[in-house]
Amino acid sequence: MGRRSPRTGTEPVTARSPLRLRLLLAAVFLPLFVAGAVLFGVWAALSGAGDSPGRGPLILLAAVCGVLALTALLDLLVVLRRLRRERGAS
Template sequence: MGRRNPRTGTEPVTARSPLRLRLLLSCVFLPLFVAGTVLFGVWAARSDSGDSPGPGPLVLLAVVCGVLALTAALDLAVVLRRLRQERGAAD
């Protein structure tokens, strides 16, 4: 297996990113965060200003879930690209 980047620090020679674990976590949490975004968004749209919780905190939760879903999607894309590169280097 070829080296992707030259070593720049004191990390072990065999240090590797846990790509399979990151793949699993991204696949599990991406749909959960998307569902949270939709759930909190719909709940915020249906709530009135006198309700508890009000629309403000629900919108905030929807935005947080959306950002986390975007992060999980980007990580999933990076992990899949790195796994494809490693398979190509092994051939």
């Protein structure tokens, strides 16, 4: 099946990750974070020298949104892989 950590005895035998909820959250937040990264990136590119907020914070926000979008994408891929594996095992 795959590598699994040995049970420590403290978790339930039937413990499962809520894959459908993770799928929903990743599918909702991935486009939002991508839109945020694009929005802050364009705003930073169009900002002038005396504008507030400055260019630095906008670039930082764009980078943070980009990292969160990448995290949501990776989680989406992991969840889809696990759901496919569950369907194949049934």
